[in-house]
Amino acid sequence: MSQTAQLMDGTSLARRIVEQAADRAAEISRRTGTSPCLATVLVGEDPASVTYVRMKRSRCAKAGIRSRHIALPATATTAELVDTLTDLSADPDVHGILLQHPCGPGIDERAAFEAIAPEKDVDGVTMRSFAAMGFGLPGFVSCTPGGIMRLLREYDVQLPGRHAVVVGRSPILGKPVGMLLLAADATVTYCHSRTADLSSIVREADVVVAAVGRPRLIRGADIKPGAVVIDAGYNPGNIGDVDFDTAVTRAGLITPVPGGVGPMTIAVLLAQTVDAAAHQLGAGHWALSSPTVGASSRR
Incomplete structure (x- = not known):
């Protein structure tokens, strides 16, 4: 009898992040x-x-x-x-x-x-921000990768030593999320449109991040039983890059589309805007680029 994966609720987590950002924004305004x-x-x-x-x-x-x-x-x-x-x-x-x-x-x-x-790149799109993500320096994360990392932390996904497969290599999603996963001590494989035998690589993944922009590219048969599946794709008709109906019976944790990664992107944008204001107005510290705790990212 097949089991159904636990849904990773990005909507609720995003709401809490925005509420925290709103409280901090009000405090900055008062101060x-x-x-x-x-x-x-x-x-x-x-x-x-x-x-x-x-x-x-x-x-x-x-x-x-x-x-x-x-x-x-x-x-x-x-x-x-x-x-x-x-x-x-x-x-x-x-x-x-x-x-x-x-x-x-x-x-x-x-x-x-x-x-x-x-210092104003709250969307994390500049080369300086990408370098900060790669080297673990102060800066801002690309918002969707930052949201993904927050989701993984919220659901207590243990990344050290796990095999993470990122399907997609865009400069504001695929590449930076791989850098952040690496900083959290995951072993990272990048795949893309020219990867040979993509399914066999995905089947080895403990964590799959689908970010390639192709509807239902990743199917349930490609998912390792119990794997964590993050669908960062958004295609017309509210369709992700993962075939949800088949993947949900194989994964341990999975993000829905919509309601998974999408709300987290905007939440991180707002939180980083407040971070930027705090830094520029002398009311707090600049955010650290990597939203992970205890990542070694050294060797």
Whole structure:
């Protein structure tokens, strides 16, 4: 008789993280007279991006975090976007910056990301933030990987010595989550679109992170019985990168889509915005890039 995996409830954990961020934001405001502020920058009017930004600004308002929105036309050049981000980086009234991506085919996204000051990179997209994740230095994590690590910690997943397989290698999800897992003493294998015999590698995993953007790519037969399955994919129709119906009968823990990783991404963004404000206003310390406890990450 097959068993059903325990669901990893990202919605409830995210709610608690946002409540904590709201309490800290209120304390910062009382102590300094200034509320944390997140600037959101959007190029063009892609409907999904407009919706995401609106949702993030709404969550900011509920958490007592001010937001400032800058909308640039779809015809904006890389130079214009870089100038906007440079100005925001220099503005002392702005504590965190979120550039909604993708920005469109005419924009050099890497050049745009690098215009964000590291201390305001609350989305964890700059090379400086990636290096901080890799070396365990002060900085900000990429939000989705940070949310994944918080979920693993919440459910007491013991990572030292476990084999974690990351399916996906994007610079803001696949690559950094592998770095954070490595810092937590997991043994990490990266897989991607050109990996040969992906299923056989996934079947060896104690922890699977699916972050490749292909609906139902990982099926139940690919899951090692009792493995932890993190579905960071989000495809049209609320479909993840994991075939949930078959995987749930094999995994020990699994994230649903929606309600798993997604809410955690925004929660980490808001928490890191408050961290950034605390650091810049002298009301606390900058967050550590790795949201793990006791990770050796040395040898």
